[in-house]
Amino acid sequence: MQEARGFPGTAEELRDALRAGEMSAREAVSDALERLAARAGLGAVVSVAAERALEAARAADERLAALPASERAAALPRLHGVPFAVKDLVDVAGLPTTHGSAAMRHPVAAADAPGVAILRASGGIPLAKTQVPELGLTAYSENAIAPPARNPLDPERTAGGSSGGSAAAVAAGLLPFGPGSDGGGSIRIPALACGLVGLKPGLGAIPGDLPARGGPHDEHGAPRMTVSGPIARTPRDAALLFDAQRGATTEPALRAVRTADSASGLRIAVSADSPFAAAFPVPLSAAARRAHAAAAERLAELGHRVEPAEFRYDPRYPEAFLTAWTAGLARLRLARGAAERLMPLTRRFRERALARDPAEQDAAGAVLRAFAAAVRERWGAFDAVLTPGLAMPAPRVGAFTALDPDEDYRLQCEWAPYTSMVNVAGVPAVVVPAAEGLGIGVQLIGRAGSEPQLLRLAAQLLA
Structure with a gap:
């Protein structure tokens, strides 16, 4: 393998180079592979396809060499030669998919998942799978089959989840950006924990996030919550990856972020209300409060109309969300005796899901549909809603799993009380790190289709 030269400062600069x-x-691929190997102790990556990635890189170099310099801008795919890694919940041809579980088979994928295929068609080169929690279920990336994903800002602390391995790799400079997925905060939680920008697009913004049949609700009528999106070091890099994930042949989001300086006059609500307050405390740290207030002040200085707002949420939300979030565990098919190899939290919530009456699932779905409609209307009166990010710094590795599963879940809700409501609503949100400390930052929630605008606001906050 050739001597590593090091990536340029941003994913955009790497792509342009x-x-x-x-x-x-x-x-670029050789350098990424060397970096990943050198930081194996971070627990970011669980499997690597070095030879396949190098072969794809060779083909990309041959393609470039065959083009006159004058034709490259038009003929080369947008992410020509850019290496990336994929969460180990998603199929990448030639690599096993473990779903982070000791209870499931780990087949080698014969083909890429649709989102990976889109990025490969955009010129990106997948080279590894990143660490996840079992079935992507928790806000921390620890499981029974591989070392935990550690936070590059403090390796004693979690990198978050479920895109924790991806966030760790990006924050450590091992990869230029990371495609993630987010069903309750799984992009935004690790992005904030690791000091990164994370965009949760609105439902349907990324091709393949909605199934071909079934529409925006699951079989019990709850809103579909999981979408794909970018984790990156800068808003411009997040926009670059977002455009690629959408399969865009141009770069509308990146163009919008490049004009962030000209954005002003937006009506922005400021709120620290959380629907989880009906069931759990929302113990905002002093640093989280200061970051929230500082972001509001900065947006006002930039010429936006910043207004305090109070949002009253349905007190049935916490229980309805947990019911919908764990419903899929009842459909998990395991070999005889395999359930004993599930993580304690997964096993307990699966047992409850299996015992639950379908009418209870339907009722939870109805609560969440009504919640989604209500918050879309209330939040939609503003161009964006500014909330805190995480309530406190990232807990230490092992802090969650040392608890009883119900207390584990409670701590997750207390740590991240502002993320899942956005998934239920189906609208986009971006998180932006603050300079004050580990895992401290803010979230901006937008209307449907406002991803470029949210990334512009993120760029303004980080300017």
């Missing part, structure tokens, strides 16, 4: 021929795809 690759498209200009200033760095070969093989150099």
